[in-house]
Amino acid sequence: MLDAGQTREALLEVNNIEVIYNHVILVLKGVSLTVPKGGITALLGGNGAGKSTTLKAVSGLLGSERGEVTKGSILYRGENIAHANPADTVKKGVIQVMEGRHCFEHLTVEENLLTGAFTRTDGRAAVQQHLELVYEYFPRLKERRRSQAGYTSGGEQQMTAIGRALMSKPETILLDEPSMGLAPQLVEQIFEIVKRLNEEQGVTFLLAEQNTNVALRYAHTGYILENGRVVMEGAADALRENPDVKEFYLGMSDTGRRSYREVRSYRRRKRWLA
Ligand SMILES: Nc1ncnc2c1ncn2[C@@H]1O[C@H](COP(=O)(O)OP(=O)(O)OP(=O)(O)O)[C@@H](O)[C@H]1O
Numbered sequence: 001m002l003d004a005g006q007t008r009e010a011l012l013e014v015n016n017i018e019v020i021y022n023h024v025i026l027v028l029k030g031v032s033l034t035v036p037k038g039g040i041t042a043l044l045g046g047n048g049a050g051k052s053t054t055l056k057a058v059s060g061l062l063g064s065e066r067g068e069v070t071k072g073s074i075l076y077r078g079e080n081i082a083h084a085n086p087a088d089t090v091k092k093g094v095i096q097v098m099e100g101r102h103c104f105e106h107l108t109v110e111e112n113l114l115t116g117a118f119t120r121t122d123g124r125a126a127v128q129q130h131l132e133l134v135y136e137y138f139p140r141l142k143e144r145r146r147s148q149a150g151y152t153s154g155g156e157q158q159m160t161a162i163g164r165a166l167m168s169k170p171e172t173i174l175l176d177e178p179s180m181g182l183a184p185q186l187v188e189q190i191f192e193i194v195k196r197l198n199e200e201q202g203v204t205f206l207l208a209e210q211n212t213n214v215a216l217r218y219a220h221t222g223y224i225l226e227n228g229r230v231v232m233e234g235a236a237d238a239l240r241e242n243p244d245v246k247e248f249y250l251g252m253s254d255t256g257r258r259s260y261r262e263v264r265s266y267r268r269r270k271r272w273l274a
Contacts, residue, residue, distance in 0.1 A: 008036040011172060011204055012058065012094070017072035017082070019053050019062065019228075027053050029228040030072070035172070035206050040198050042219035042236065043208045044249065049225040051208035052099055055174040058206070059096035060086035076172075090119050093171030097161045099180060099208075105150030109141055112149050112160050116167030127167070134163045137193055155186040162190070166197070173197075175207040179214060187211065191218045212249040216240045224249070 012035035019028035028050050035041045043051045056062045057069050060081070074082040081089055089095075095116075103112050113134060117127045135142040138159045144152055149160055158178060165173050175194070179187040195218055197203045209215035216222055216236045224232040224245070232239065239245050 008038050010034045011037040011077065012206065013073075013075040014054065014058065015073045015075065017054075017057055017074060018070045019050075019057055019067055020070050021065065021067045023066075023068075027067075027228050028057070031225070031228070031230055032072075033223050033230065033233070035204060036221070037204055038198070038202055039221060040194065040205045040207065040219045042215040042222040043206060043225060044210075044212050044215060044222055045225035046210065050228040051210075051225055052176050053228075054225070055096055055176050055206065055208055057082070058089075059094060059174055060084050060089045061096060061098075087119060090168055090170070093169075094174065095165045095168050095170045095172075096174040097165045097176060097178070099176040103149040103152075103157050103160050103164075105148065107149055108146050109149055109152060109156070109160050110145040113141070113145075113163050113167050116164035119168055130167060130169065134166050137166075137197060138163050154181050155183075155190070158182065158186075158190060159193075162193070166203075170203065172204040172206065175205055177208055177210065179209060179211040187214055194218060212245070216245075 014031060014033045016030045016032050017028055018026065018030060020026050031050065031054055033041070033043070043054060045051055053062070053067065056065070056067065058074055058081070062068060069082040072082070073080045076092055076094060081092065104115065107115070113131060114127070117130070120127060140156060141159055141163055144156055149157060152160070162175070162178070178190050178194070182190070191214055194205060194207070198205060207215065207219070216239055219236045222234065222236050222239045223230050232242070232245065240250070
C-alpha cells in the first residue's frame with residue numbers, strides 16, 4: 001500500500017517555485033514537489049512554514065491575497081497552471097479545501113454542498129446523484145442537511161467543506177489542515193474518510209498538516225517545509241522512522257534525549273538551507 005505514492009505517474013509537479021506577497025514578502029524560496037496520481041501526499045511543517053501558501057499557489061487562490069508565483073512552474077498533467085485562475089483550475093480537476101473550513105454559515109449544509117457543483121455542466125440529475133454519494137461518505141451530513149451550517153459543530157463544518165469540494169467531482173483535492181481545532185477522535189474519522197475517498201473513488205490528495213503523526217499514518221509520501229523550503233522528503237513510513245522527524249516533529253526519540261552534537265548538526269543543516 002505504501003508504494004502507491006511512489007510508483008504512479010505524476011499528476012502535479014511543483015518545480016522550484018518562489019512566492020511573494022505584496023510584491024516584497026518572499027515566502028516560498030524554491031519549493032519543488034511531486035504529487036502522484038492516486039496517492040496521498042502530506043505537506044508538513046510548523047506554523048508559517050509555507051504549507052498553505054504552497055496549496056494556494058497550486059489552486060490559484062494566491063491572487064486574492066496579493067500573492068504571486070514569481071519563479072518556477074506548476075504543472076498539472078503537464079500544463080503550467082501557476083498563473084491560472086481558480087475557476088479554471090477547478091475545471092481541470094483541482095480544488096482546495098481552505099484551512100478553517102469556510103462554510104457559508106447562513107446556508108444549510110445541503111446548500112453549502114450544492115455550491116460546490118457550480119462549475120459542473122452535467123445536469124441536475126448527475127449532481128443529485130453525486131450528492132447522495134457524498135452523503136454515503138458523510139452520513140452525519142445527511143442527518144444535518146437542513147441545518148444552518150453556522151450552527152453545526154467544527155467537525156461537521158470540516159465534513160461540509162470536504163463534501164462541497166467533492167461536489168465539483170475533483171481529481172485532486174488540496175486539503176489544508178483538516179485536523180485544525182478538532183478532537184483526536186474526529187481527526188481520525190476525517191482521515192479515515194480521506195483514505196476511503198482515495199482508495200474507493202481514486203481521489204488524489206495533497207494535504208497540509210501540522211499534525212505530523214496523523215498525516216504520516218495516512219499519507220504515502222511526505223514533504224517537510226521549513227521557512228519556505230523543503231528540508232526533507234520521502235515515503236511516509238521512512239519519514240516516520242527518521243530520527244530528526246521523530247525528535248522535531250513527532251516529539252519522540254529512540255535514544256531518549258539526543259546529544260547536543262546531533263541536534264547541532266540538524267540545526268546546521270537548517271541554517272544551510274535557510
Ligand atoms: N496574505 C499574506 N500576506 C503576507 N504574508 C503572508 C500572507 N499569507 C501568509 N503570509 C506569510 O507567509 C508565511 C507562510 O504562511 P503560510 O500560511 O503559508 O504557512 P503555513 O505553513 O500554512 O502555516 P499555518 O499552519 O500557520 O497556516 C508566514 O510567514 C505568513 O505570515
